[in-house]
Amino acid sequence: MGGCNIQHDVVVVGAGPAGSTAAKFLSEKGIKVLLIDKSKFPRSKPCGGGLPSRVLNRFNYLEELGAIESYTFGGVAYSTSLENHVNVVRDKPVGAMILREKFDHGLVKHAVDCGATFLEDKSVMDVKKSKDKVTIFLQDGTKIESKIVVGCDGVWSVVAKKSGMLGSRKNIGMCIFEEYPMNVNVLDKYFSEKRICHIHLKPQDLAGYGWVFPKKNHVNIGIGQIQSTTQTDNKINLKKVFEDYIILLKEAKIIPNNLISNKVKGGAIPIYPLEKTYSDRILLCGDAAGFINPISGEGIYYAMASGEIAAGVISESLDANNFNEEFLSRYQKLWVKDFGRDLKLLLQSNKQWTKGPKQIVRLASMDQKLANLAFSVLQGEISIYEFRWKLISRYLYVYLKSKIKKKSNANE
Numbered sequence: 001m002g003g004c005n006i007q008h009d010v011v012v013v014g015a016g017p018a019g020s021t022a023a024k025f026l027s028e029k030g031i032k033v034l035l036i037d038k039s040k041f042p043r044s045k046p047c048g049g050g051l052p053s054r055v056l057n058r059f060n061y062l063e064e065l066g067a068i069e070s071y072t073f074g075g076v077a078y079s080t081s082l083e084n085h086v087n088v089v090r091d092k093p094v095g096a097m098i099l100r101e102k103f104d105h106g107l108v109k110h111a112v113d114c115g116a117t118f119l120e121d122k123s124v125m126d127v128k129k130s131k132d133k134v135t136i137f138l139q140d141g142t143k144i145e146s147k148i149v150v151g152c153d154g155v156w157s158v159v160a161k162k163s164g165m166l167g168s169r170k171n172i173g174m175c176i177f178e179e180y181p182m183n184v185n186v187l188d189k190y191f192s193e194k195r196i197c198h199i200h201l202k203p204q205d206l207a208g209y210g211w212v213f214p215k216k217n218h219v220n221i222g223i224g225q226i227q228s229t230t231q232t233d234n235k236i237n238l239k240k241v242f243e244d245y246i247i248l249l250k251e252a253k254i255i256p257n258n259l260i261s262n263k264v265k266g267g268a269i270p271i272y273p274l275e276k277t278y279s280d281r282i283l284l285c286g287d288a289a290g291f292i293n294p295i296s297g298e299g300i301y302y303a304m305a306s307g308e309i310a311a312g313v314i315s316e317s318l319d320a321n322n323f324n325e326e327f328l329s330r331y332q333k334l335w336v337k338d339f340g341r342d343l344k345l346l347l348q349s350n351k352q353w354t355k356g357p358k359q360i361v362r363l364a365s366m367d368q369k370l371a372n373l374a375f376s377v378l379q380g381e382i383s384i385y386e387f388r389w390k391l392i393s394r395y396l397y398v399y400l401k402s403k404i405k406k407k408s409n410a411n412e
Contacts, residue, residue: 008034008117010314011136011146013124013159016045017300018286019152020107021059021307022314027115029315034144035108035116036136038123038153042105046175046267048213048297049103049220050197051096052380055301059308062096067106069216070097073194075375079361080202082252086364088375089194095379097195097215099179124153127162127282134281148281148323150310152303155268157288163279171290173208175297176238176266177222180259187214190255198254199378201361203245206236209297210245212254219255221246224297226271239264269297273343277335278328283310291339294347296378302339309334341385349384367398 010026012019015037023035050072056062074089088094112118126137127149136144151159160166187195191214198212208226212219223242242264249255270290277284285291286303293299313331317323364371373391376382384391 008032008144008146009318010034010148010150011036011134011144012116012150012152013037013127013136014151014153014157014286014288015039015041015108015111015118015120016104016152016154016286016303017107018288018303018307019150020104020111021304022150022152022285022311023111023116023307024107024114025308025311026314027111029311030115031315031318033111033116034119034146035111036119036122036124036138036144037108038121040121041108042101044265045100045104046177046265047100047300048175048177048211048222049098049100049179049215050211050213050298051098052298052301053093053095054380054382055304056096058301059304061110065106065110067098067103068096069099069102069218070195070214071095072097072197072214075197075199075379077199077201077361077364077375077378080200080205082200084362084365086361086371086375088371089196094375094381097213097220099215099218124158127159129163129279129281148283148314148317150307150314151282151284151288152286152307153288155270155287155290157284159282160274160284160288163282165274165276165279165282165284167274171271173224173226173269173271173297174238174266175208175222175224175269176242176264177220178261178264179218179220181217182214182219182256184217186256187217187219190214190253191219198249200245200248203248204241206238206241212249221249221255224269226269226294226297238266269299272347273340276332278325278331280325280328281323283314283328283331285310289335291335291343293380294343295349296380298380301380302343305339306335309338339383342383345384345388363395363398363402366402367394370394370398 009032012023012035023033026033071093072095076087078085123139125139128135133145134149151157195214200210203210208224210223212221250257273290277289285306291302364374377384
């Protein structure tokens, strides 16, 4: 198959949460959209499968799609030594749990129902811009022309690379995980009906965290190295860290002792947003743009939010028949205002978080207000930018209170 020209207003490359969301919002406006993915759906994706509550609040159609497996009402965060922990449990769900294979497929089907055309199992090899169009070249020789392209094709984005926006992308983290089928009665026994999650900060001094996410009929266990691999002198054996983490979880009776690991999966995750996420006739969303919470590793909210924002800017671009980068720069201004300030603060906080989680957890374990605030930021319930002063003032209050108490005890 070769030499076939297909005309579309917009081509979205990558059918993960960012691409499907962009395709949905564009199609709802009557815009002719082609959504392309290299995989055949349904397909699996490296991910813990936790959704912050603000994903459900912003995209309230998700529950109607039947894409939610279960809800979690709280979690426990542990310091590296396990000496301190913070326990937060709510009466209402703080987040949802999904299976990425089912969730992503549901989003694609929803985009198609809204009017998008889906082309699966097709790899994009090149993207070339000219004055009046963008041409996508597929591996099978097919050429597809459109007015604008949205790159939602992951951390190693072909669209970002071919448009010159990817750069060297040195800031890459890694995660490995496994999704274990588990009987509901066993899940109830270990995680209660509230499906309490567990987070371990810096397991074996890894610059990242470990997680245990119970779901409807599964438990997802993984570790994430939320630090650029280029900054690490000694290459860390993540599989060994994961194996030791499983042993720790069993010893702590967080998971059943008879749980057997079969096939660990892994993937790369971005650490920093790209400096530029727009150019003539091209926008980047989700992992392709480097949108991820550098503390928790969560990226679905930013993927879907950036897809929605991109759809709005592209709609304006089509109305104005203007596809130059000056016009499209509005996209970056909008995502920075929406969630970019959060990402910047989280990156700054991450330096302290990875250096000294013991004190953060110790102080939060002493004060429920601080625990709730820290948990809400970690979980993505609230904006760290909007609540930064409240969080800082509470942290300082608890820190000074603990110092005074320590000094008082020493004088007795």
